[in-house]
Amino acid sequence: MKDDHPSIIGRFQAGFRNSPRGFIFFSLLPTLILVLAFTYYPFLRGIVMAFQNYQLFDLTNVRFIGLDNFKNIFNDPKFKHAAVNSAYWVFISLILQFTIGLTVALMLSKRFRGRGIFQGFVFYSWALSGFLIGLIWKWMFNSQIGVINDLLLRTGIIQERIGFLSDPNWAMTSVIIANVWYGIAFFAIMLLAALQSVPSELYEAGSMDGASGARKLFNITMPYIMPTVITTTLLRAIWIFNDPSIIYGLTNGGPAGSTHILSSLMLDKIMYGGDYGAASAIGIVMIGILLLYTIFYLSVTRSAKMGDF
Amino acid sequence: MKRHLMKGSKVVFLALYLIFMVFPLYWIVITSLKPQKEIFSFPLKYWPSELTFENYINIIKISKFHVYIANSLLISLSAALIVCCIAVLSAYVLARYKFRSHRQVMLGFFLTQMLPGFVALAPLYLLMSRLDLINTRYSLILMYTVGLIPFSTILLKGFFERIPSSLEEAAMIDGCSRLSALIRVIMPVMMNGIAATFIFAFVQNWNELFMAVLFIDNESLKTLPVAMNSFVMKFDVDWGAMSAGTVLSVIPTIALFAIAQRFIVEGLTQGAVKG
Numbered sequence: 001m002k003d004d005h006p007s008i009i010g011r012f013q014a015g016f017r018n019s020p021r022g023f024i025f026f027s028l029l030p031t032l033i034l035v036l037a038f039t040y041y042p043f044l045r046g047i048v049m050a051f052q053n054y055q056l057f058d059l060t061n062v063r064f065i066g067l068d069n070f071k072n073i074f075n076d077p078k079f080k081h082a083a084v085n086s087a088y089w090v091f092i093s094l095i096l097q098f099t100i101g102l103t104v105a106l107m108l109s110k111r112f113r114g115r116g117i118f119q120g121f122v123f124y125s126w127a128l129s130g131f132l133i134g135l136i137w138k139w140m141f142n143s144q145i146g147v148i149n150d151l152l153l154r155t156g157i158i159q160e161r162i163g164f165l166s167d168p169n170w171a172m173t174s175v176i177i178a179n180v181w182y183g184i185a186f187f188a189i190m191l192l193a194a195l196q197s198v199p200s201e202l203y204e205a206g207s208m209d210g211a212s213g214a215r216k217l218f219n220i221t222m223p224y225i226m227p228t229v230i231t232t233t234l235l236r237a238i239w240i241f242n243d244p245s246i247i248y249g250l251t252n253g254g255p256a257g258s259t260h261i262l263s264s265l266m267l268d269k270i271m272y273g274g275d276y277g278a279a280s281a282i283g284i285v286m287i288g289i290l291l292l293y294t295i296f297y298l299s300v301t302r303s304a305k306m307g308d309f
Numbered sequence: 310m311k312r313h314l315m316k317g318s319k320v321v322f323l324a325l326y327l328i329f330m331v332f333p334l335y336w337i338v339i340t341s342l343k344p345q346k347e348i349f350s351f352p353l354k355y356w357p358s359e360l361t362f363e364n365y366i367n368i369i370k371i372s373k374f375h376v377y378i379a380n381s382l383l384i385s386l387s388a389a390l391i392v393c394c395i396a397v398l399s400a401y402v403l404a405r406y407k408f409r410s411h412r413q414v415m416l417g418f419f420l421t422q423m424l425p426g427f428v429a430l431a432p433l434y435l436l437m438s439r440l441d442l443i444n445t446r447y448s449l450i451l452m453y454t455v456g457l458i459p460f461s462t463i464l465l466k467g468f469f470e471r472i473p474s475s476l477e478e479a480a481m482i483d484g485c486s487r488l489s490a491l492i493r494v495i496m497p498v499m500m501n502g503i504a505a506t507f508i509f510a511f512v513q514n515w516n517e518l519f520m521a522v523l524f525i526d527n528e529s530l531k532t533l534p535v536a537m538n539s540f541v542m543k544f545d546v547d548w549g550a551m552s553a554g555t556v557l558s559v560i561p562t563i564a565l566f567a568i569a570q571r572f573i574v575e576g577l578t579q580g581a582v583k584g
Contacts, residue, residue, distance in 0.1 A: 023487050024406055027398040028414065031458055034395070038455040039421050042429035042436055049431065056431075104326060107319050118323070120567055122330040127566035129516030131534060132555055135541065136337050139548055147336055150353045181333065235423075242425045245518065249541075266427055267519065276431035283428035290423065 049280040056274030069281035078257050078265065079282070086261040086289075089176060090240050096180045098233060101187025106217075108188070109195040123185040130182065134249020137178040141165050141250075165251055168258040175250050175259050182246060187232060194228035195221065230301045237297075238290060262286050334559075341365070341552035348549050364553035371550065374557070376529055377536040384446055384532060385514035388453035392461050392510045393503055395454070400465030401491055405474060418459035426456075427519070434523050448524045449532070453514045461506045464573075468502030469495070505572035512562045533558045 053065045073079045104122070108115060125133070140147050141164035152158045164174040198221060206216045222229075244264035247253065253260040253268055260268065262282055269279035340348060341364050343357040368374050403415065433452065434443075442448035476498070477490040485493065496503065518534040525531055531539075537554055544550055566573075 020406055020487070021408075024402050024408055027402040030395050031399040031462065032414075034455045035417070035421065035458055038433070038436075038452065039429065039459075040417075042432035043424065043426075045432035045436075046428035046430075054431075100326070103322065107323055118327065120570070122327055123570065124334075124563050124566060125330065126570075127512055127562040128559055129518065129534060129562075131516075131518045132537070132558055133333075135537070135551065135555055136333050139340065139552065140333060140336060145349055145351075145353065147353060181329070184330075238423050242427075244427075248518075263425060263427060266425075267430075270427065270431050271519075271522065279431060280428060283425055286425045287428070290425070294423075 046276075046280045046283060049276050050284045052277050054275075054277040054280075056276060065277075069277045070285075073278055073281050073285070078260065079262075081257065082260040082262050082265040083285075085172060085259065086241060086263075088172065089179070089261050090237055092176050093179045093183065093240050094233060094237050096176075097183040097236065098187050100180070101184045102191050104184065104188040105191035105195055106221075108192055123189055125182050126185045126189070128182075130243060130245030131249040133178060133182050134246045134251075137174070137181070137246075138165065138250050141174050166255055168255055171251055171255060171259045175247050178250055179240065179246050183236065183240070186236060190228060190232045191225065194225040198224045234294065234297055237293070241286070241290065262289075337552050337555050340548060341556045343549070345549050364549040365557070368550045368553045368557075371544075372536060372540070373528065374536070374554070377531050377533045378557070380446065380530060381515055381533040384449045384453065385511050388450045388457070388514050389507050389510035391450070391454045392457045393507050396458055396461035396465050396506065397491075397496070397503065399458070400462045401469055401495070403462065404466045404469035418463060421459045422463075430519065430523065433520070437524055443524055444527045444530060446530060449514075449517075449521055452520050452524075453510075453517060456517075457510045457513060461510055464506050464509065465499075465502060468499050468505075472498055501572045505569050508565045508569040509573050512565060515562055 050069055051064055051066060053061060053063050053068070055061070108119065143149060143161050143163040143166055146164070148164065149158075149161045153161070162170060164170050202220050202224070203216060206220050211219065241261075242263055244261065244267050247259055247261060247264045248267065251259045253264050257265075263286065266279045266282040266286070269275045269282070273279075339355070339357065342360045342362070343354070344359060344361050344363065347354055347357055403411065437443050437448045437452075440448075442451070472495060477485075477487070477494050480490040480494040481487065516534065517532075518538060521532045521535045522538055525535055533554075537551075537558060540551060540554060
């Protein structure tokens with residue numbers, strides 16, 4: 001009886017069991033719907049906005065204006081300044097985060113007592129938000145009662161207080177220091193994991209051939225962890241480029257726009273200016289830069305070496 | 310001799326690095342425990358003359374800090390939970406089956422991690438107002454869930470790939486359906502991975518600022534980051550209260566990360582290391 005007339009649910013379950021197609025489809029469905037509707041749709045909508053006059057405070061006047069938004073931002077000295085800052089911000093932050101992160105990883109790759117606790121104390125910056133890190137450093141960089149000025153004065157390195165955040169000559173350096181502090185942990189953690197996967201036989205063979213420590217580093221270790229190095233630097237550069245939260249918390253682009261990068265300038269146009277068209281235009285320029293960068297980076301480092309992270 | 314020198318420089322470097330990393334946290338904690346007058350008096354005190362909780366009491370008095378904490382908890386927990394349920398399914402399918410659009414789906418996930426997400430921020434605001442979700446907790450639960458699905462899927466996929474598929478095949482021969490094999494046999498084995506994903510998602514949600522600022526301005530619905538953001542604008546000079554607020558905001562995430570760090574790193578580095 002039961003076998004002759006299987007219930008609808010039973011038939012559904014049987015179908016599920018026999019064809020992975022149905023299972024695949026229904027398992028991916030919620031993911032695909034949500035990501036398409038709330039990530040890709042708004043994203044594409046944002047791209048269209050770049051070609052529209054779209055002001056939050058003038059929504060009756062939304063219309064296509066061709067490339068006017070792009071002309072406006074390219075004529076804006078703030079935009080050019082932010083573009084130069086972005087390059088500076090990504091390049092310096094990345095180099096410092098990577099070299100310090102790699103050094104830390106190399107030093108931690110051999111087991112020693114207390115290593116686990118040490119890692120807990122130095123890697124926690126990962127768990128903090130960029131905004132709060134910005135606030136913490138804002139307090140430390142304070143030109144009147146900031147602890148960094150106090151330490152530098154006490155040790156006699158400087159004679160007068162420095163306006164780390166109020167002096168345009170210093171502000172960019174200050175935000176980069178905070179960003180480096182934030183990002184070392186990422187590289188140290190990733191590279192440490194890669195280092196620990198290097199087979200010890202390779203080192204033993206190297207020792208037998210009489211290779212020195214430095215030669216082992218460049219001839220054995222580095223080639224072996226190269227895929228991780230390429231993937232992490234590529235991804236990290238993109239994240240640093242895209243993330244305005246430290247700058248938002250620390251200077252909010254100030255003084256006088258001198259620490260804006262492209263992403264913080266775009267955020268500023270959305271949150272305070274309500275100029276969605278101009279913000280989107282900046283976003284499109286950013287996408288273009290990211291595309292060029294990724295293609296360039298992968299062709300220089302030869303994508304074949306990249307891990308499938 | 311050379312060996313000693315190497316070891317010595319290593320110890321010095323690691324010690325300096327430790328100080329560099331720990332000092333900012335130390336300083337914000339110490340500031341939050343100083344009596345008001347000592348925060349702004351010279352010379353700066355590196356250890357307060359007395360430890361006091363007056364800044365913490367103060368911040369709860371001048372703002373609804375307990376409400377913000379409750380909102381942050383509710384939103385972060387719900388979104389992290391939903392993300393895990395949805396991402397487990399998609400990660401499992403992507404780990405176990407090669408189907409026609411497999412590559413495209415993975416590429417679609419990776420792209421969301423690389424594109425500048427703020428391009429979508431303004432349209433999202435308009436979309437949320439059209440759905441009548443502005444000034445509701447649902448807007449944030451929804452958007453945090455969506456935002457974390459791709460990354461959580463990639464993370465969980467790595468964990469699934471380490472579990473031999475013979476495990477659920479055996480269960481299916483014994484008459485389990487695919488879904489119940491996944492729930493009854495596979496999930497218990499990868500509790501570490503799921504916990505790591507959950508904690509990662511929670512921390513991200515807990516920290517998110519910009520969508521929350523844009524979608525919420527009702528005092529009783531604010532999350533911690535939104536509250537801190539309005540604090541900066543209102544009490545820019547009250548560093549006693551600000552540091553107390555910062556410390557309260559970072560304690561849960563630091564604690565969680567300390568617990569889950571090992572698993573998250575395992576999951577993250579899987580693909581990258583394998584090359």
